[in-house]
Amino acid sequence: MTKQEIKQKEEKLLEMTGTFCAQKLNDEYFHLCKKLIKKLGRKKDVPFQRGKLELWAAAVVYAIGSINFLFDKSFEPYMTAEQICEYFGTKKSTVSNKARQIKDMFDIWHFSPEFSTTKMIEDNPFNNLVMVDGFIVPLDTLPPDLQKMVKDARLRGEDIEFLTVKR
Secondary structure, X not given: OOXXXXXXXXXXXXXXXXXXXXXXXXXXHHHHHHHHHHHHHOOOOOHHHOOOHHHHXXXXXXXXXXXXXXXXXXXXXXXOHHHHHHHHOOOXXXXXXXXXXXXXXXXXXXXXXXXXXXXXXXXXXXXXXXXXXXXXXXHHHOOHHHHHHHHHHHHOOOOOOOEOOOO
């Protein structure tokens, strides 16, 4: 498949997910879906060059939705996996398998900062935790200068996995 054909499929996926998000979800979900589709399109072996585009569109929405608790009634927006599949005319088992493949491909999980909604990022229960010398401690127990360093690094999108405090 040529690069031009892949770009055309990518544009079609963006159109499909954009329409879905505009009708059923919100703009933030579309931007996350767009980011994921663009990332899929940059793979050496582009996954959506094979298979039905409806399936890939549903799988992208499903993958983004599943890490942002879209299927949980206590969250807004809320939607069932069945509603996504019905909209795109796909089977839930096939879509969930493709979504799992996508999430595994990019190591996407709950609270993955790259594909989380703003609310999920803000409500992340791990925001106030940091590992220091092998111990997980609340961020507010650190000296102010270290708290600032961690917060600044997180704002830049850097993942601070641990700190070593010099005594």
